[in-house]
Amino acid sequence: MRVKVLLSVLLALAVAAGPLAAVAPAQDKSIFIPLLVYRTGPYAPSGIPIANGASDYFNLVNERDGGVNGVKIAYEECETQYDTKQGVECYERLKSRSPVLVNPYSTGITYQLIPKAPGDKVVIHSMGYGMTASADGRWFPWVFNFPMTYWSQASAFVKYVGQQEGGVEKLKGKKIAHIYHNSPYGREANPTLEELARKYGFELTLLAVDHPGQEQGATWLQVRRINPNWIFISGWGVMNQVAVKEAASKGFPMDHVIGNWWTGTEADVVPAADGAKGYKSMTFHAPGANFKVHQDILKHVYDKGKGAARREAVGEVLYNRMAINTMLNVEAIRTAMTKYGNKPLTGEQVRWGFENLNLTEKRLEELGMKGMMRPLRVTCENHEGNGLALVQQWDGKKWTIVSDWIEPIREVVRPKLEAAAVEEAKKLSYTMRDCAKEK
């Protein structure tokens, strides 16, 4: 009986001390960043490399450099299962540790956090996802979606298809089908594609696939009937694998099937095996582990037994994407330190760093990422930056880049984006700020 009581007391003490132990790092001289991850659940195959990329890069900065200019990064993972409600709960729970920024890694969670950001003074970085309209920094000072948005991606896709056909003027009369996840994320590219269809005269068919996308028979029957020249897929999770497999089994030419950058990972081509050869996807960075940053990660993190992934998983598409995402977070903090000093910063100070980020070719080389992504410049007005797209192709074993850097059709995207920003900002009762006064 006494043993039971003693154990109960010890257990109660452990439970009570748990949160205190977790809070401790934020109270010392570190910058805290919450990581909303999904290592379990139906979307885990995508969530795991993303979480590993973030963890490894933060560890690299802490282990190799002793932090950002001497200030260590403290992070804590919180499991969201890619569920919006759980993601918001995670954010609220970790808010007590005074985070300066958050990467929601879900469009649904991003939409929920956007209204909270100005009050909480936490920067939201939704890299290549989230609300496209938030790229207008005049209306959304706390949200950044560099290096590219869905709309820029859609325009880069059309431009690439135009190049393959011998010029965008040759798109007239061609058929393009967009197979998309029936969610705000999946629908995001539709207005841009519709506008470009009107501009270039191609016939666009929009085919929605409901969550989770395990059964797409009817969609692919429609594809058979339409017989499009090109297919663009905006999927996630199992929808991607089934779509690639359906395209292959129906005998569609795989080099004319192009996924968006969330529909082109190693996991997406596993079930189709050899049938996936030739499948393409959009991206904004290079795949593979052939960059100096990977050698550094293996040396400073994995050789010390602190790696989050299997060694051979370092360099996977989503791993690289999150490593780049984390690098951009770190460089924004470093930028902020040029103004506010090498010390733990506030959310407002880090926001300034994001808005004044200027990642040059030289800096990318210093970081061991030359060629892995393009130099990037963010401004007060433009939170999307000046990112360019690439097309990668699956050769049966690995993804390889098969295009030059593609400039989005900005003259179409930017005006639409600014108009959408006004609409979205109205819903949140935001007022437009004057960037000229802040320079």
Place this chain on the structure above:
Amino acid sequence: MDVLYGLVTPFRDIAGSPAFFVEVLIGGVAAGLMYSLVALGFVLIFKASGVFNFAQGVMVLFAALTLVGLMERGVPVVLALGLTVLVMILLAFAIERVVLRPLVNQEHIILFMATIGLTFFLEGFGEMLWGSNVKRLDVGIPDESFMVAGVLVNRLELTAALTAAILVAVLAVFFHGTRIGRALRAVADDHEAALSIGIPLKTIWVIVWSVAGGVAIVAGIMWGAKSGVQFSLSLIALKSLPVLILGGFTSVPGAIAGGLIIGVGEKIGEVYWGPLVGGAIENWFAYGLALVFLLFRPQGLFGEKIIERV
């Protein structure tokens, strides 16, 4: 007027391209039989114990994970299949001993809630055991298509259809032509009466959960070969619910008929009338149809009409 035109135009399309309509029908039949494979597992357990097994979807996943996990470790296909059957039988024993036996004579809702707990356990246990990455399941079924009189037919879907047909035949013989099958039906009708004439309830439960585990293996192989083995495989259980409502919770042929109606209905609906409402009706169409059936025939097409004295 436009709506009327939109409603009528698909009939013109069907008449204009009958070969494509046949292709849609074949796609619907194939998808329907795949749903039936999952629904069969629900029917077996409900038939024998009156319990709606919420864990059937995750049993499909667990079976497929075990099979592909063993194959990834170099175990030959046939041996891996045998070992998976063994694992599912052991699982049935464990469920009877740990979950069901302590709950004998409890309300059905309690047993239903226990199966919800089982779902979470199997999902987490499977993930811990085999990892959560997407796995390719190659059991030698070719996923290629070929043309027959202008109609595209997929080999994998054809194999799945044949497998489902064989499975139904085997289950029909099992239920109606064997002593165990008759005992299962007796338990389903009345637990206490079955016990009073010497039918061992525990053994029957182990057998029925083992058979449901076997059906889960077949469903897991077919769905796993189609989409890869991954955790969203357990979500296909959601697709089998309208199938059960349509076919009846206690009928094996009903699960097949329900699957066919849902499969063919959703394909025709999505392909021809889906564009009228912006598409993506495939998922909710099945539930809509099931709701209509509930209004007029709550016990489903082949289900037993339960009349209780109150």
